[in-house]
Amino acid sequence: MRVHHLNCGTMRPLGGKLLDGKPGYLRRGLMVCHCLLIETDDGLVLVDTGVGVDDVTNPDGSLTQLFRRAARPVLDIEETAKHQVERLGFKVEDVRHIVPTHLDQDHAGGFRDFPHAKVHIYAQEMRIAQAQATSRDRARFRKAQWQHADFESYDVAGDDWFGFGSVRGLKGLPEEIRIVPLAGHTLGHAGIAVDTGEKWLLHCGDAYFYHAEMAPKPYCTPLLTQFQKVVETERKPRLHNQERLRTLVREHGDKVEVFSAHDPTELERYS
16 A cells, blocks of 8 residues: 655644744744545545645634634645645545544544545544534534544454554455554544554554654653643543553554654654
């Protein structure tokens, strides 16, 4: 399988070095929406979709004002997955499947751009998002982005993946793609594992935010440390899963590469 690494949504929040670790405090920080486009024998697969065309052309329709004030998304239509797929020479209809890490508004915005795609989702995330039980859930899970999507939901079947439970056998997808639950950021948050034939890639979504969190002596910038606490659903599982990911890197780094959704340093690794 050929894997393309895409940035489907640049964000420029305040904070400079306190946010992204790069020199300079009096500047906007840099974050990305790191998505994958996978070429398979049965069409294209997107892992996360970032910001979509409707989010760019009508942000009031799906993006909350809080998100726009805090994240300061650039909202460039050329960064949308739809436009990047077409620039690569494919058609929208070629995207047959979408596998999101979770349904936050900066991950599910592109669902509407691929109406023919099946969306494969961890069942716990689907249940919480559809329930819209709290004002916080209604703010983060924007139904306008995904209410018309063709969902297929899954529970963990106990399959072992480097010590993690996982979902394999996603309908219509090759065995090389799995859902790996990583709860904490949201209750149904998951990583998406992809076997490239040389190594596994694990898209960790928002299980962590800064590349140095996976180092032997983990470090995260002050603003991203605070941000993760603010947006988490459950702290203990989130921190536990971060530790499990560090163990994965330490013990199986020759077989697995991990990266998160919003770190530009990690995206540059694949540019």
